[in-house]
Amino acid sequence: MGLTKTEYFTDKQNAIATMAKALGHPARIAILEYLLKVDTCICGDIVNELPLAQPTISQHLKELKSAGLIKGSIEGTSICYCIDEKGLEKMQNYFATISLKLNKKNNKCC
Amino acid sequence: MGLTKTEYFTDKQNAIATMAKALGHPARIAILEYLLKVDTCICGDIVNELPLAQPTISQHLKELKSAGLIKGSIEGTSICYCIDEKGLEKMQNYFATISLKLNKKNNKCC
DNA sequence: TTATTATATTGCAATATTACGATATATAAA
DNA sequence: TTTATATATCGTAATATTGCAATATAATAA
Numbered sequence: 629m630g631l632t633k634t635e636y637f638t639d640k641q642n643a644i645a646t647m648a649k650a651l652g653h654p655a656r657i658a659i660l661e662y663l664l665k666v667d668t669c670i671c672g673d674i675v676n677e678l679p680l681a682q683p684t685i686s687q688h689l690k691e692l693k694s695a696g697l698i699k700g701s702i703e704g705t706s707i708c709y710c711i712d713e714k715g716l717e718k719m720q721n722y723f724a725t726i727s728l729k730l731n732k733k734n735n736k737c738c
Numbered sequence: 739m740g741l742t743k744t745e746y747f748t749d750k751q752n753a754i755a756t757m758a759k760a761l762g763h764p765a766r767i768a769i770l771e772y773l774l775k776v777d778t779c780i781c782g783d784i785v786n787e788l789p790l791a792q793p794t795i796s797q798h799l800k801e802l803k804s805a806g807l808i809k810g811s812i813e814g815t816s817i818c819y820c821i822d823e824k825g826l827e828k829m830q831n832y833f834a835t836i837s838l839k840l841n842k843k844n845n846k847c848c
Numbered sequence: 849t850t851a852t853t854a855t856a857t858t859g860c861a862a863t864a865t866t867a868c869g870a871t872a873t874a875t876a877a878a
Numbered sequence: 879t880t881t882a883t884a885t886a887t888c889g890t891a892a893t894a895t896t897g898c899a900a901t902a903t904a905a906t907a908a
Binding site: 638645653655713716 | 742747830
């Protein structure tokens with residue numbers, strides 16, 4: 629037990645859940661918003677910006693990356709992280725579709 | 739340790755993270771999509787629909803409810819759950835805003 | 849009142865997440 | 879090569895999540 633039963637759900641459901649889970653921590657929301665705000669995007673900047681230790685931030689960046697929400701490329705000694713537009717587009721599309729369906733449907737049963 | 743440091747982040751960041759976290763499980767995505775699909779929305783239906791035990795589903799419903807993503811009202815012996823449009827609108831707005839900012843910005847540094 | 853039915857809560861085992869110190873790695877500068 | 883700088887990984891403690899059997903609660907039916 630304590631193990632999510634991913635095999636019982638569709639790939640799409642699992643994919644959305646994985647991305648949502650990656651955004652389910654305020655530090656990772658803060659990282660996303662910081663990357664959106666700045667032009668230069670180096671990991672060190674994020675460490676200075678957030679009140680968390682460097683290994684913790686590195687871990688959060690890894691999670692955002694593996695969820696397809698950010699990308700990172702080596703830039704000399706440092707690493708340039710930036711938003712992965714594809715991942716965010718998927719989230720945007722998902723919620724836009726849900727909202728559209730919700731509007732079509734007369735959600736007045738409760 | 740092991741405790742999320744919510745006090746270091748803004749209320750808005752925490753609010754989005756809380757809702758994203760609630761959607762960070764495929765069963766909860768499946769519940770949302772089921773509520774969107776059906777007209778009648780009784781907890782028992784969800785228990786029949788998903789391959790999880792009744793207490794597990796009850797727990798997932800509780801999480802979605804406390805995150806403001808669904809609402810529940812007593813309907814005789816059973817409970818009528820349905821989508822909370824306000825919560826989903828917040829998520830939709832958030833990702834729409836992010837996408838808009840991303841388009842304005844020339845995200846070409848990586 | 850006594851079933852019956854529907855949902856919630858409790859308790860617990862298995863697993864995952866969060867955070868960080870210590871350390872490793874890898875590039876650039878001296 | 880040695881040193882400095884930037885980021886990643888390891889190991890680990892504290893806490894949270896997932897899932898379910900057992901049980902509680904609460905409304906209706908008999």
